[in-house]
Amino acid sequence: MIFEDIERVADWSLEERIRQTGRESRRVPCSHRRHRSNMMLNPLNLAHLNRLDRLDADVVTLNLEDAIAPSRKEEARINIALFLSRLRHSSSRIVIRTNPIGEGGEEEIEALRPYAPDAFRIPKVRSPRQIEAALKLLPPEIELHISLETREAFRDLAHWGGIDPRLRTANLGILDLLADLGLPQRLVTRGPGNPTAEAILGRFLLDARIAGVLPVSFMYQEYRDLEGFRRWCLREREMGFEAKACMGPAQVAIANEIFGPDEKAIHRARTIVERFEAAQKEGIHGFLDDEYGFIDEPIYRDALNTLSALG
16 A cells, blocks of 8 residues: 555645645566556555555556546546545556647656656647647656547557657557547447457458557446456457557456466477577578477567567
8 A cells, every 4th residue: 555544645635635746756667568458547545545556557547538527627636636646556557648749748757757657648639739638748767558449549540650669659549549440339338249340350350460559448337247348358369469458457367367368379489489599590491390380480470479478
């Protein structure tokens, strides 16, 4: 826990919370790069913020955007600054989801930049200019993530890869995207199997990979329907996804399990890399292996990708 007495913190006025906030982060940077689960957290909930040092999600996103009423956005921003200034360590990477660029996002980045989140995430992106405006505000060590929620972003994502290496992750906001495309939400709320929903997921996955960013699949908002969430995770893993947005710890546990390392696949990858590199030294770039069949350059590269995804 960050504060031993969270009820006392809840009684503080906003002015007192500002006085209690340090000027910068003292957090030891998170050591891993895993991104199986990305849990959204509301910064108006102080009890949830107080557990930032002991959450199981690989990534925690502190949401300043659509879940926060305009009248309480300042309070949410102050809460984030207060808790991040007191946070010493966490097993989760910390991302701050701002409001859109041009609608308060720049001011939020400037205010919260000293508290050293691992990334800022900007929503409702429609053009590279919004990405470039956010990047200008970030130091080299802080990544930029985007929410893909508009038809323009869905159309152009594959062409955004060369903007800046700090652009690392794209998060699919599928309900907003469906609304922007004039499509009904039932395409995803009824579970996997709808061909239009899977076409959207497939294109998002491939375009993100073309752009060189990690694709994070959408948040399943029926948080009590854990079986439905599990079915989506299993289908998305089959498609090639490695990361899932989550609503609450129960979804995080499922995402960590399904998108976690496959020990058989890891053993296979390590063995292929070892055997291919040994053969390569002898000038052999393709050979028949008794255990794994024919091994050549594409098989070797797939094994390297498997190992690099371990984080």
